[in-house]
Amino acid sequence: MSDSKVLTESKGKSESSAWLFVILAGFLEVVWASGFKYEEVPSLVVLIAILLSFDLIIRATKVIPVGTVYAVFAGIGTLGTVIVEIVFENGSVSPLRVALILLLLACIIGLKLTNKEGGV
Amino acid sequence: MDWLMLILGGCFEVVGVIGLKRTADKGNFINYLILIGGFIMSFQLLVRAMETIPLSTAYAVWTGIGTVGAAIVGMVFFKESKSRLRMACILGIIFSVVGLKLVH
Numbered sequence: 567m568s569d570s571k572v573l574t575e576s577k578g579k580s581e582s583s584a585w586l587f588v589i590l591a592g593f594l595e596v597v598w599a600s601g602f603k604y605e606e607v608p609s610l611v612v613l614i615a616i617l618l619s620f621d622l623i624i625r626a627t628k629v630i631p632v633g634t635v636y637a638v639f640a641g642i643g644t645l646g647t648v649i650v651e652i653v654f655e656n657g658s659v660s661p662l663r664v665a666l667i668l669l670l671l672a673c674i675i676g677l678k679l680t681n682k683e684g685g686v
Numbered sequence: 687m688d689w690l691m692l693i694l695g696g697c698f699e700v701v702g703v704i705g706l707k708r709t710a711d712k713g714n715f716i717n718y719l720i721l722i723g724g725f726i727m728s729f730q731l732l733v734r735a736m737e738t739i740p741l742s743t744a745y746a747v748w749t750g751i752g753t754v755g756a757a758i759v760g761m762v763f764f765k766e767s768k769s770r771l772r773m774a775c776i777l778g779i780i781f782s783v784v785g786l787k788l789v790h
Contacts, residue, residue: 603741627710647745666785667746673778
């Protein structure tokens, strides 16, 4: 990594927009994942959501470590799909299943955030 | 079959995530091919699995398998940390995936 003056000065600004990209990408992820299951989401919307969410994630990964990006991205996706399912299935989602999903999510975030080397 | 598709989909997600990392480092043709190819295969399998598995379960398991797979690839090939906490997280993900399969 180069530590030029320009990079340091623009770091704060680009980092906050990178976080905005991650959050937006996470919401779009919930849209396409729901589209995979429910026919109410049109295919074109699913396709656009996939392309946009990946474009945003790639942009964010250039500024924020990929492990951190993916932890937040997966977190929004996991919680979002639980909420969508509760809404679509009129609340008939078993609490045990939600508890296991939350445990899975906690482990994903733990695993991703303990990745200090910035690998995959 | 649906759970096998889901786990395979998670494995292809690992290919896609490796492509994502490589594309972020250097956006050349091969890296985009790994990224796009990995995710196309992965999505196909996820869609198939979702025909019978509920949305939230399928999504969580898919992304969990992808995360564990990417962590293992990282530990083996990219010298990522192999701390006890990371191992505990991997075991926790496997435990939750098995639990979700059992309550399905």
